[in-house]
Amino acid sequence: MSVQERKARERAERERLIVATARELAEQQGWDAVTTRRLAERIEYSQPVLYSHFRGKREIIGAVALEGAAEMAVAMRAAASGASGPRDRVAALARAYLDFAARNPAVYDALFQLDGGLAYAREDTPEPLKDAFAALLESLGEVAGDGVEPGLFTEVFWASLHGLATLTRAGRLPPEDIEPRVELLVDRLAAL
Amino acid sequence: MSVQERKARERAERERLIVATARELAEQQGWDAVTTRRLAERIEYSQPVLYSHFRGKREIIGAVALEGAAEMAVAMRAAASGASGPRDRVAALARAYLDFAARNPAVYDALFQLDGGLAYAREDTPEPLKDAFAALLESLGEVAGDGVEPGLFTEVFWASLHGLATLTRAGRLPPEDIEPRVELLVDRLAAL
């Protein structure tokens, strides 16, 4: 059995290598630069090897997205735990979210802009995605206010952050004034 | 001179045809289906003709975006003018915005998701884009609240709508509950 185990281990290792390399390449030069040829060359295998791990480029994007979702959940919880009151917590969360999007644009794109073939907001949604949403809900639910369903509130708050993140990075919003925008959003949207 | 005028007219007409066809094709089958070959075939000219009107596919997307921006501005002002009070106006605006995005997904993508080679939020931003933002500002500025710059408020409100629009259409948010989301957004964000 040991031989098969070793092979399985090596295979899993190579899969991690593919995902990590795709992510690295995407962060360095954008997702357009992540071609199957370039990716294959970087991992020092031929192109078809990629297709023995993933159905296609879409699934590779999806794998990067899942990895990113897990990291985002960690970052959100870390930001929330370092705050004292609800107001602080929500503000810290918002900043951490925008910071994550700005620092990991390729991962953020894989998560929320590109088609990674993942199911969102459904029962069969992969666990990391559910958990990332849960991490938001943990901090935002408490400021939903009376008569507002925490899930609904989280969706709206999240959408607002997403809008700010994407419009800013796409050059649709001037990059300065990020802080006052966050202040406005938190002060108005959260029921404190 | 009449001959030249006729030629210029025909040329302009063909350019409109290209943009309209690109838009139609994009709405029917998505922007991925808008290839230069298919587009050329539909307008019944050869591929290189496209390049005598536009620098490339990007510019065609940009042209569709400008057309869409003008329509959006009209739709926003129409929605705003039919409302009685500020609360009504902002709510109507929000609904009209999301409705526009849902009904014209390809145009919306050209405007805010794809790269159409346009400058946003700058001095050299094309007029239709500035005007679309102005249309939002006209209705939203009055509910910015004390001490909040109307432009900043409009940016945040717009970003929230944009987040809702894109996340919903990309399947990241369940399509139902649109109305309660709008209600929540309007009630909380607008200073009434």
Next chain:
DNA sequence: TCGATTGTCTAGCGATGCTAGGATCAATTC
């Protein structure tokens, strides 16, 4: 009527995602 200009097309380049089919190497069996 003739040369020049403008307009359009055919053909092709490099690159993309993806796949078929053959070669190679290791594990298994006699």
Next chain:
DNA sequence: GAATTGATCCTAGCATCGCTAGACAATCGA
């Protein structure tokens, strides 16, 4: 220890993409 089997990987190629060079034809000014 040799032969067979099976998994693993690579070379080569397909159709399609955005874009362009160069040939050809129609039109214009003299």
